[in-house]
Amino acid sequence: MKYALFDENSNLQTCLIEGVHPIPASAVKVDDKLFIRLTQEADGIWRRVGDEIVKAPFPQVTPDYAQRVADERYEREDAVVSVEGLTVATSRDSAGMIYGAGISAILDPDYRCNFKTLEGFVEIGAQQILAIAKAVRAHVQACFDRELELLQAIEDGTYSDEMLKEGWPDSMPASPTSEPQ
Incomplete structure (x- = not known):
């Protein structure tokens, strides 16, 4: 004898064979033909509806476009920009260090520091x-602005997957060895 066992949502949980598996009282006896279909046809969800066992199509999964856009923005945000001949990482860690140095530069126009670029240390002053x-801030803001444009296109129904790779600010990809200042 062959059986099908369904979960609390009436979805097929497993198939059982008497003498091989313990058969719970809630298991439903099925004929050989249906047993083969239950175990071989994986193009839908088998469900128990009343006294019948039917195959329903898989539910349509809508991609999370907003999350895809946010992920792309985050990846684009972590890049490298060139400023006055210096190559600087724009990762969140690096940007935080840069913004901190910027506060020191605002408070003290004569402030100088050894600043680590991707090529190595350089001494720079407040204006630099x-x-x-x-x-760095302009690059990061441009990434967020592009994200907003894409989110608006999603809302408007004009978004296409091709748009995800277009329109981002120009920058070099972050190097795997890039470090914050």
Whole structure:
């Protein structure tokens, strides 16, 4: 004898064979033909509806476009920009360090520091620090602005997958060895 066992939502949980498996009282006896279909046809969801066992299509899964856009923005945000001949990482860690140096530069126009670019350390002054902070902030903001445009296109129903790779600010991809200042 062959049986089908269904979960609390009436979805097929497993198939059982008497003498091989323990058969719970809630199991439903099925003939050989249906047993083969239950175990071989994986193109839908088998359900118990009343006294019948029917196959329903898989539910349509709508992609989470907003999450895809946010993920792409985050990836684009973590890049590299060139400012006054210096190559600077725009990752969140690096940007935080840069913004901190920018505050020091605002408070003290004579402020100088050893700043680590992707090529190595350079000594820079307050004006260069502020130029770097502005460039990094502009890059990051442009990424968020593009994300907003894409989210609006999703809302308007004009979004297409091709748009996800277009329209982002120009930058170089972040190097795997890029470090914050």
